[in-house]
Amino acid sequence: MSYPTGSSGSGRLPSPSLRPWAGLPWIWAVPVIALLIAGWLGLRTIADRGPLITISFPNAEGIELGRNEAARTTIRYKNVELGRVVSLGLSDDQSHVVVTAEMRSEAEPLLRADTKFWVVRPRLEFSGISGLSTLVSGAYIGILPGGGARGARDFTGLQNPPPAQGLVGGTSYTLTTERQPFLSDTAPVYYHGVKVGEVTEQTLSDKDGSVAIKIFIYEPHNVLIRPGSQFWTSAGFEASLGSQGLQIETESLQTLLSGAIVFDTPPAAMAEAESPAGSQFTLYRDRKSAADSGDPVRVFYRVSFPGPLHGLAIGTPVELRGIPIGRVSALRLEYDPASDEIRVPATLEIAPHRIATEGEATIPRDDQKAATEATNRLFERLIAKGMRARLAPDNLLIGSRVVDLEFIENAEPAQLGQAEPYPELPTAPSTGLDDIARSASTFLDQLASLPLAELIGGMRDMVKHADAVVGSPELKRSVKQLDRTLADAGQFARDIRTQATPLLAKLNSAADQLGSTLALLGNDPRSSTDLARTMSELKDAARSVRVLADMLERHPEALLRGRPDSAK
Numbered sequence: 001m002s003y004p005t006g007s008s009g010s011g012r013l014p015s016p017s018l019r020p021w022a023g024l025p026w027i028w029a030v031p032v033i034a035l036l037i038a039g040w041l042g043l044r045t046i047a048d049r050g051p052l053i054t055i056s057f058p059n060a061e062g063i064e065l066g067r068n069e070a071a072r073t074t075i076r077y078k079n080v081e082l083g084r085v086v087s088l089g090l091s092d093d094q095s096h097v098v099v100t101a102e103m104r105s106e107a108e109p110l111l112r113a114d115t116k117f118w119v120v121r122p123r124l125e126f127s128g129i130s131g132l133s134t135l136v137s138g139a140y141i142g143i144l145p146g147g148g149a150r151g152a153r154d155f156t157g158l159q160n161p162p163p164a165q166g167l168v169g170g171t172s173y174t175l176t177t178e179r180q181p182f183l184s185d186t187a188p189v190y191y192h193g194v195k196v197g198e199v200t201e202q203t204l205s206d207k208d209g210s211v212a213i214k215i216f217i218y219e220p221h222n223v224l225i226r227p228g229s230q231f232w233t234s235a236g237f238e239a240s241l242g243s244q245g246l247q248i249e250t251e252s253l254q255t256l257l258s259g260a261i262v263f264d265t266p267p268a269a270m271a272e273a274e275s276p277a278g279s280q281f282t283l284y285r286d287r288k289s290a291a292d293s294g295d296p297v298r299v300f301y302r303v304s305f306p307g308p309l310h311g312l313a314i315g316t317p318v319e320l321r322g323i324p325i326g327r328v329s330a331l332r333l334e335y336d337p338a339s340d341e342i343r344v345p346a347t348l349e350i351a352p353h354r355i356a357t358e359g360e361a362t363i364p365r366d367d368q369k370a371a372t373e374a375t376n377r378l379f380e381r382l383i384a385k386g387m388r389a390r391l392a393p394d395n396l397l398i399g400s401r402v403v404d405l406e407f408i409e410n411a412e413p414a415q416l417g418q419a420e421p422y423p424e425l426p427t428a429p430s431t432g433l434d435d436i437a438r439s440a441s442t443f444l445d446q447l448a449s450l451p452l453a454e455l456i457g458g459m460r461d462m463v464k465h466a467d468a469v470v471g472s473p474e475l476k477r478s479v480k481q482l483d484r485t486l487a488d489a490g491q492f493a494r495d496i497r498t499q500a501t502p503l504l505a506k507l508n509s510a511a512d513q514l515g516s517t518l519a520l521l522g523n524d525p526r527s528s529t530d531l532a533r534t535m536s537e538l539k540d541a542a543r544s545v546r547v548l549a550d551m552l553e554r555h556p557e558a559l560l561r562g563r564p565d566s567a568k
Contacts, residue, residue: 050106050108051153052103053100054155055141055157057159058159061119075103076120077107082104082110083107099157108150110143115143115144116144116155116157117155120142169219170197171222173215174212175212175213175283176211176283178210181283181285182233182259188258191221191262191263200215226272227279229264229269230263230266232262233262234259297364297368301425302424302425303348303389303425305344307430311391311393312331315327325355328347348389379425383414384415387406387407388407388408388427390404392404408428
């Protein structure tokens with residue numbers, strides 16, 4: 001191989017030409033920028049990626065695991081996406097499904113031990129239709145943060161949405177009752193017809209068998225809960241038939257279908273401090289029972305009524321002067337060996353503070369023993385003035401009764417009996433239904449003693465005899481003869497009237513002529529007196545004839561029977 005040589009022919013290489021380096025071409029900036037963006041996105045993805053959690057659900061209804069990330073079911077809190085489902089499978093025992101979800105980093109503070117998850121989908125409930133937006137966007141998993149320890153990764157999902165507790169501010173309380181009322185899992189709580197809360201949990205106690213119902217009252221209505229507040233259940237429809245007639249109370253359709261809890265706080269109780277969270281209250285069966293619970297103390301008495309006690313039951317009101325002051329709290333059968341009789345004593349539960357008292361008769365409100373003694377002294381005074389317990393009718397239609405503490409005039413002396421376990425009130429004979437029953441029994445006895453068969457037989461014979469007399473031929477002939485006689489008498493009266501009219505005219509003419517003659521003879525006193533007497537007699541005769549004619553015209557039968565009394 002030969003190389004070119006310089007012009008001098010000495011064989012040396014030519015000297016290189018030196019220039020400054022211009023750097024890399026601009027095209028190399030594109031991959032560099034791409035690498036930077038990819039690195040930034042990778043770092044951001046790693047930073048945004050939160051923990052993996054598992055949620056157990058009874059079934060996978062509404063949960064989707066699509067082929068791409070956009071089709072997967074999301075996890076949202078207040079409609080903000082915090083994660084997506086990445087896998088779905090059955091548990092080891094195949095009793096439920098396990099959902100694995102990848103959460104975002106900002107969801108870490110929400111993952112606590114008592115955080116709740118549920119599937120949000122369209123639901124038809126008593127209060128309305130919820131989750132309609134998921135018809136377009138699809139179902140998603142809702143989250144309700146708890147207050148437990150952080151760092152939880154395994155959760156148990158709810159089959160139904162949780163109550164509003166946690167979503168809005170408010171306070172939780174506990175109601176206790178002896179019997180499970182008709183209430184749905186999220187039954188509403190009303191105050192004066194306004195929904196102010198809802199039921200969150202219902203549990204049965206293993207110790208005493210009571211039912212504990214937890215309720216949540218929204219803000220700002222939780223300030224209405226005071227120690228004196230009264231709670232009762234409402235089934236949406238209530239009907240009662242008592243002395244005031246038929247009473248019907250209805251609530252909303254939601255209450256009728258799901259039940260409800262109603263509460264009220266009396267004005268006097270509003271002066272008390274607000275009840276703290278977790279306070280316990282008694283849940284009463286109805287409004288009346290809750291109202292009765294407002295009495296600070298109760299005093300019990302025993303009473304034994306003579307005779308049957310139909311219409312008397314537990315809950316029967318006890319009235320004084322027509323005002324309810326208590327109720328019958330117990331009834332039982334007792335055998336009295338001394339008299340060898342069966343008695344049915346009733347226990348009366350009296351609210352003494354419904355009787356306004358002053359001075360020495362004042363009944364304490366905060367001391368049960370002192371209140372009982374004061375009430376006993378008051379009743380001893382009233383008994384000395386004739387107060388007695390008696391059964392009175394409450395509603396005759398249904399046969400209910402009321403225990404009436406009535407003052408009896410001239411009552412036999414009595415006093416408050418010292419019986420066990422409660423003092424015994426003196427009684428008086430029952431009124432109303434018993435009196436009616438006794439009167440009816442007496443009337444039936446008197447009616448049964450009458451000779452009804454003989455009376456009915458005599459009346460039947462009388463009717464037959466009357467029919468025979470009325471239908472006899474002799475009576476028919478007599479009636480016909482009487483008709484002919486009356487017709488003849490009428491004709492005779494008309495003839496007399498016709499003939500009497502000319503006769504009266506002639507008598508008047510004769511009277512005129514006699515008047516003229518009297519004028520001519522006026523100078524003779526004796527003749528004048530005789531003529532005047534004659535004229536008077538003639539006028540009386542004319543008047544008598546006229547009266548006779550009128551009488552015969554009105555009563556033609558007088559020719560046969562004589563002058564009637566009405567014409568005298």
